[in-house]
Amino acid sequence: MSRKVKAAAIQMRCSNNVGDNIKKADEMTREAVKKGANIILLPELFERQYFCQERRYEYYAYAKSVEENDAVQHFTQTAKELGVVIIVSFYEKNINVLYNTVTVIDADGSNLGIYRKTHIPDDHYYQEKFYFTPGNTGFKVFNTRFGNIGIGICWDQWFPETARALAVKGAEILFYPTAIGSEPILECDSMPHWRRCMQGHAGCNLVPVVAANRIGIETVDPCEANGGQKSSLKFYGSSFITDNTGEVICEAGRDTEEVLVAQFDLDEYMTDRLSWGLFRDRRPEIYN
Numbered sequence: 001m002s003r004k005v006k007a008a009a010i011q012m013r014c015s016n017n018v019g020d021n022i023k024k025a026d027e028m029t030r031e032a033v034k035k036g037a038n039i040i041l042l043p044e045l046f047e048r049q050y051f052c053q054e055r056r057y058e059y060y061a062y063a064k065s066v067e068e069n070d071a072v073q074h075f076t077q078t079a080k081e082l083g084v085v086i087i088v089s090f091y092e093k094n095i096n097v098l099y100n101t102v103t104v105i106d107a108d109g110s111n112l113g114i115y116r117k118t119h120i121p122d123d124h125y126y127q128e129k130f131y132f133t134p135g136n137t138g139f140k141v142f143n144t145r146f147g148n149i150g151i152g153i154c155w156d157q158w159f160p161e162t163a164r165a166l167a168v169k170g171a172e173i174l175f176y177p178t179a180i181g182s183e184p185i186l187e188c189d190s191m192p193h194w195r196r197c198m199q200g201h202a203g204c205n206l207v208p209v210v211a212a213n214r215i216g217i218e219t220v221d222p223c224e225a226n227g228g229q230k231s232s233l234k235f236y237g238s239s240f241i242t243d244n245t246g247e248v249i250c251e252a253g254r255d256t257e258e259v260l261v262a263q264f265d266l267d268e269y270m271t272d273r274l275s276w277g278l279f280r281d282r283r284p285e286i287y288n
Helices: 018-034 057-062 070-082 154-158 160-168 191-205 266-276
Strands: 004-013 039-041 085-094 097-105 111-116 141-144 147-151 173-177 209-212 214-220 231-236 240-242 248-251 258-265
Touching: 004 018, 004 173, 004 209, 004 240, 018 039, 018 070, 018 258, 039 173, 039 209, 070 085, 070 097, 085 147, 085 173, 097 147, 111 141, 147 160, 154 160, 154 173, 154 191, 160 173, 160 191, 173 191, 191 209, 191 240, 240 258, 248 258, 258 266
Parallel strands: 004 039, 004 214, 039 085, 147 173, 173 209
Antiparallel strands: 004 258, 085 097, 097 111, 141 147, 209 240, 214 231, 240 248
């Protein structure tokens, strides 16, 4: 008997109203469940617009503990009600340290733990080092009701070590909540490159990938607190799901809110991993 599971990626536009964003994410989660989804991925830091575009000390107050975070509290109840797994990204406060974090809520509403973003970018208008300490959890695999899942957060997805470490630890599906868009200084469209990186992770590890991004133009107005910065980022959506060979099996547009759902046969994929011998023939002792 094969283990078949449906995973969903939620692509949404985010406002600066936390309650509105949670309501929209809840509605789209329910739409995913109507399509048969068992595991739902929400975008990175979806409670607000991407505040890391500028540096403002007062934004530290957005961080809350996993027990106090509004989205975590809400989706704990939603997961239990609907009997699904929900991956929730949030800005975490742990005493005096702040992290970019996800928590995995199992289908009974239990919290399976957190993963803290390992790789923290510091680029023009993606100024995350101002807000987040590099994660200290290490890469983690979560044993959910519907399978073993691994999660990397946005910039983590550019590092093949993330995917390989999770696959070696037994991840059967890789999930990447993301907030990525225009590159105002580089003046390039990074979307195809971004997608190909994750397609490679899927193909090299024979594990499917689910990536959820946001959409929309988010603008920063100059003020004394941000040193007069005026900027904008256009988040390009393009969320997608691959099979275990890296082929894109469903994808979203660049400027539309969408719910993507795809089915995986986890037992079939396990057979593929054993047959290909990629993990049998690894030589980690000579890679350094």
